[in-house]
Each structure stands twice: as C-alpha cells, then as structure tokens.
Amino acid sequence: MSEPPEGAKGAGKADDKKKEEKKREEKKVRPVVLESGIEVKPVYGPQDLEDFDYGKDLGNPGEYPFTRGIHPLMYRSRPYTMRQYAGFGTPRETNQRFKYLISQGQNALNVAFSLHSQMGIDSDDPLAEGEVGRVGMAVDTLRDFEEAFDGIPIDRISTSLTINGSAAIMIAMYLAMAEKRGVKLEDVRGNAQNDILKEYIGRGTWIFPMEPSIRLITDTIEYCTRKAPKYYPVSVCGYHIRESGANPVQEIAYAYCIARAYIRSVMARGLHPDEFVGRFSFNFDIHGNLFEQVGKFRAARRLWARIMKNEFCCTNPDSMQMKMIAGGGGGGLTIEEPENNIVRGAYYGLISALSGTQTMALCSYDEAYTIPSKKAALISLRTMQMLVEEMGLADTVDPLAGSYYIEWLTNEFERRIMQEMTRVDAQGGMERLVADGTIQREVSRQAYLLEKKLQTGEMVKVGMNKYRQEESLEEQTVEFHEYNVAVAKEKIEGLKQLKAARDGPAVKAALDRLRNAAKGKDNLMPFILEAVKAYATVGEMTNVMKEVFGTFKEPVNL
Amino acid sequence: MPEKRIRVLIAKPGLDGHDVGAKVVAHALRDAGMEVVYTGLHQTVEQILATALQEDVDVIGLSILSGAHLPIAERLMAGLKAEKADDIMVVLGGNIPRRDHDRLRAMGVAGIFPTSSRFEKIADFIKEKVKVQ
Numbered sequence: 001m002s003e004p005p006e007g008a009k010g011a012g013k014a015d016d017k018k019k020e021e022k023k024r025e026e027k028k029v030r031p032v033v034l035e036s037g038i039e040v041k042p043v044y045g046p047q048d049l050e051d052f053d054y055g056k057d058l059g060n061p062g063e064y065p066f067t068r069g070i071h072p073l074m075y076r077s078r079p080y081t082m083r084q085y086a087g088f089g090t091p092r093e094t095n096q097r098f099k100y101l102i103s104q105g106q107n108a109l110n111v112a113f114s115l116h117s118q119m120g121i122d123s124d125d126p127l128a129e130g131e132v133g134r135v136g137m138a139v140d141t142l143r144d145f146e147e148a149f150d151g152i153p154i155d156r157i158s159t160s161l162t163i164n165g166s167a168a169i170m171i172a173m174y175l176a177m178a179e180k181r182g183v184k185l186e187d188v189r190g191n192a193q194n195d196i197l198k199e200y201i202g203r204g205t206w207i208f209p210m211e212p213s214i215r216l217i218t219d220t221i222e223y224c225t226r227k228a229p230k231y232y233p234v235s236v237c238g239y240h241i242r243e244s245g246a247n248p249v250q251e252i253a254y255a256y257c258i259a260r261a262y263i264r265s266v267m268a269r270g271l272h273p274d275e276f277v278g279r280f281s282f283n284f285d286i287h288g289n290l291f292e293q294v295g296k297f298r299a300a301r302r303l304w305a306r307i308m309k310n311e312f313c314c315t316n317p318d319s320m321q322m323k324m325i326a327g328g329g330g331g332g333l334t335i336e337e338p339e340n341n342i343v344r345g346a347y348y349g350l351i352s353a354l355s356g357t358q359t360m361a362l363c364s365y366d367e368a369y370t371i372p373s374k375k376a377a378l379i380s381l382r383t384m385q386m387l388v389e390e391m392g393l394a395d396t397v398d399p400l401a402g403s404y405y406i407e408w409l410t411n412e413f414e415r416r417i418m419q420e421m422t423r424v425d426a427q428g429g430m431e432r433l434v435a436d437g438t439i440q441r442e443v444s445r446q447a448y449l450l451e452k453k454l455q456t457g458e459m460v461k462v463g464m465n466k467y468r469q470e471e472s473l474e475e476q477t478v479e480f481h482e483y484n485v486a487v488a489k490e491k492i493e494g495l496k497q498l499k500a501a502r503d504g505p506a507v508k509a510a511l512d513r514l515r516n517a518a519k520g521k522d523n524l525m526p527f528i529l530e531a532v533k534a535y536a537t538v539g540e541m542t543n544v545m546k547e548v549f550g551t552f553k554e555p556v557n558l
Numbered sequence: 559m560p561e562k563r564i565r566v567l568i569a570k571p572g573l574d575g576h577d578v579g580a581k582v583v584a585h586a587l588r589d590a591g592m593e594v595v596y597t598g599l600h601q602t603v604e605q606i607l608a609t610a611l612q613e614d615v616d617v618i619g620l621s622i623l624s625g626a627h628l629p630i631a632e633r634l635m636a637g638l639k640a641e642k643a644d645d646i647m648v649v650l651g652g653n654i655p656r657r658d659h660d661r662l663r664a665m666g667v668a669g670i671f672p673t674s675s676r677f678e679k680i681a682d683f684i685k686e687k688v689k690v691q
Binding site for chain 1: 572573574575576577578581582584585586588594596597598599600602624625626629630653655672673674676677
C-alpha cells in the first residue's frame, strides 16, 4: 500500500482535526429536550426527512391523511371559529355576556356552567351553597336555557356546552330549547364536551360510576346520530389531561384511547363508525414550546385519519378528519405579572392558527385569579381577530409545511403517540387504567415532576421563576369577579316559583319513567327529554339516576 | 425509637375538581418525610373533619381553587372547635387572593400558600409549627 502524497496526508489530518473540533463544539451546545421527551438538534436538514413522501405523509389540504388540514382552503374560505368560554351568575346575566361577545365579533358560544350544575346538584341544594353562579351559569331547568339563549340567533351561532357528568341532561335541555324556538331537531347545531373518562383523570366533575357514565355518552351519541345529526355530541378532551400534568404526547394518546372506547361502545349498538365518528370533535391544549405544539397537532391529525381508516375500516373522509378546538391553556399562564399572560395568549393563538384548528379559544390573562372579566375576555377575542385580520394567519394553508424541523417533529410525534397508545392497550386499556387509578397516578406524578422543574428553574417561566419581582403588584391589575349572594338568592327564589307552577304529577311520572328506563337497557335520551320538557330539575333527574347507578368511587392512591 | 412522623390530611372540599395542586403538594410533603392522607374530591367539611379525627392528623391542608375559600374555611374552623380538635393546624392552598389572607388568618388558618408556593416553604412551615405545638 502506497503512502498518500505528503500534501494530501496533511489535509486529511487537518480534516480530522476539524471534525473533532466540530464534535466538541456540538457537545458544548446547550441540550434541548422538549416536554414530550424529544431531543432537539440545533439544525435540521434534508437528511432528517430521507423517506419523506409528500403524498403519503402530508397529502394536499383536505385530502387523506389530512396532515395539512381537513379542508382544501382552510381559513382562506372560512377562518377558525372564535369561541370564548363564558358564563356566570344567572342565565340572564350570562345572556348579556353572550350578547356582548357576539356584538364584538365572536361567532360561537361556549357555556361555562356553575359547579353544582356540572355535578347535577340544584341551586337550592345545601351542597350548592356558596357556588351558585360562581364559576359559570347556574342551570336547574329548561327555563334557564330559554333565558340564556333568549334573543340569540341559535341557527347562526353554534353553542358548545362545557358539561360532562350531567351532559345528557344539558344536551336534552339545549335540544328542547331549540325545538321550542322552532328549530327542527335535525337542524340543531352545536356541541357538548360530554367526555367522562377525562373527568376521572382531571377536572373531576364526575357523578356516576364508569359503566353507566359511558352508557349515557353512548346514548347521547346514538340519539344524536339518529335524530339530531348536525349536533356534535362529544368533544374528547386531551386538554384537561395535559392541564393535570400529562405531556403533549400523552395528551393526544390518552384522548385517542378514550375516543376509541366511546367508538367501540357505540358500535355495540349496531352503528358503523362512518355513521357517527364524523360528529366527534377534540379539545386540545396549547402551552409550552411553540414548535412542539404545531408538530403535535399535525401528527395528531394524520394519526387520527390512519386509525379511522386502518383500525375502524372507515371510508367516509368525514370520520377520518380530526376536528378540534385548540385553545390557549391556563396551565401556561402565571399568577405573577398577569399582563404577561396577554402576550402568552397571543402566541398560543398563533400556535393554534399555525396548527389548523377549527375552533380557537384563549384562557384570559386574569384566569389565574378569577373567571375572566369583560375586559380580559375582549382582549382574548381581539387577539384571535388580529391573527386573522392583521397578521395574515388566514391567508395560506399550513404555512409551516415542508420545514425540515416541523416535518421531522411531526413524524417523531406520530411515532411516540402510537407507542403510548400501544402501552395503554398492553396494560389493559383506558377504561381499566382509569378505573384503577393508574392513569391518574401517572399524570399526577408528572405534575409533581413538572412543578419541581419549575421550582428549581430547570423549566423557565418568565416573571415567575426567572426575572421575578419580589414586590408583586399583581392584584392591583386584576378585576375580581365577586360572588354575588343576592344573585344566588334570586336564582333559588326563581326555582321555588317554577317548582310551584309546573305540572307536578307530570314531572313525577316523567321521573318515574326515567328511573325505570335507567334500570333497563333502553336509550335514556327520550326519557330525559320528556322530563326536561316537563321542567324537571337537573338535580331531580340526576338523583333518579343515582338511585339506579350509584356514584363513582374515586381511586385515591397517590 | 424512630421519631414520630408528622401526619397531614390533604383535603379537597366542595365541588371544585381541580386536584393537581392537592396531589402535587401531597407528593412533596411525603418526600419531605411526612405521612400524607389524601381525601379525594368532593368532600364536605363534615367528611373532612371525620377523616382528620379518624386518621389522627396533626395538620389539615385544604386545597381550594373555586373561590369558595372563605365560607369553607369558616365552617372547618368552627367544626374543629366544636369537636375540641382545634389543636389540629389548618393550612390553605390554591387560588387564594392576598386580599383575603387577613380574614382567613383571623379565622385561625395558620398558613396560606397560594398557587406556585415553593415546596420547601410549605414543608418547613409545617415542620416548624408542629414542633412548636
């Protein structure tokens, strides 16, 4: 073997030296690991997307696998829906806030219910003391829905009900109100959260044990599929699972496992997924790293299409299109320097728009303290409007597509979400892992680790654990929502009058029929609707079902 | 003989379902060497009192994020007095605005730890106060 010429040899040595130096430089670079556990390199290029195939991985917007969005023109034909969460006090007060938001350009509503209403407890129940209208609108009977939506064009403005434990009752109330207003059942639009499995994991407004709770969700989906096909009866929430401590991969994976549980339960009623999955929607969370969230949503859209096609044999594109509300989450906001949350909200809105959401909502800057003031809610609405009308976010579909980093992240997310779903399946499936508290334990353990990272400063929150001002002035800048005892009294008095005026025997007969039906296997929606139309209260209907179903026993092993 | 460990009941009163803070603090106090019992959600003040007595705890930590902290704290403090168990220390965590702190302290709440309070601060406070008692 002959020696290479002197000059060439020298050049080789210099190359090696350079390479070594480069390696050392790279090692010196600050390591970046996303919340999802994904390690991020400083630079991405074509080598990171070697097997990239536009048709297979992305497809055009509006085409399988819908990575780029579920509609061909996305926001160019119709900007995302703006739907701030609102409601407090009596239905009359809530009605005024709704009208104000609509007058300011909001084109959809999202009802916040009082805690006791979420728990199936009436305003006049001692358990509701101190809670009537505190964090949302207090609802006892159909009359409250009539008042809340009085003068609101429900054919044009779609309404979302943030309700879970008592969702079947509230959906029935909304449908009954719409019918009274002359809207045909088959034309009623709107949606309800109606996702009980995530309530067991986080948020906590469960009432009944798991089995009858899933039965009620199945009843609402089956009923709406057959009678109110434009209504979206369930919005599966990764949002609250993430807010409870799950990382972004688990947020999507757990939500999809939950959605699969509901789908299988409805299939057992003899429906094919193509008949009802198109009316499923999802509710996801935005806070933390911008690119991580965009990758998450694009991967989630692609994976949903693949699951529906391959696992559930869907052929209807509607079933494969993952529709979502992607909202700025409270978990990202800080109690310190609350105005910084206005800026965070603007970035969360940007992420949501870059991710091809159908509906946007932002937690308002004062939500670490109170339910949003009129001013704070308006700033959130204006943020979403600015993105569309000033910043060009509605002009071009999926503008980050083709970015080496974003496409690599999207691939990485899809792989990890699938892995996590497989892990859940291997351990016995979502229902079992929620029933025995495994998921709750995993999520709260992560919440603890996350909080430790915030306390050590390993994860930075500007103004909270870095650049913190010890002399805090925050409370001067937030307008508190005061609990109004007079409003609660007025609500309770109104309920008393209504109970005296309604047809007592008709209420009793309807409740008896609901009780009997609960003991059997029939779909409960017609029975709930009958009771609702007789002005039975949320508490009366819930108690009748509690007699038959019992209540959920929370696994509290930490 | 090993030193008696401080026993803490972490409780979620009322209908508020935000339990992340309660669970996280329960983990932190356990890591700080205390014995921690967690009630789970939707507890009435009476249930919390009964559990505290039954578990013979030194401290009750209430976690409240719904804004209903004043009426709940008032009822719990009255209940402890009625049971002659007011040697049990009560601390409060959650969404507790500063303007309510004086009223809560006047009721007898020993410590208030709003959202984002540091774990050591909570643990040190409890260790210090329980030792003094």
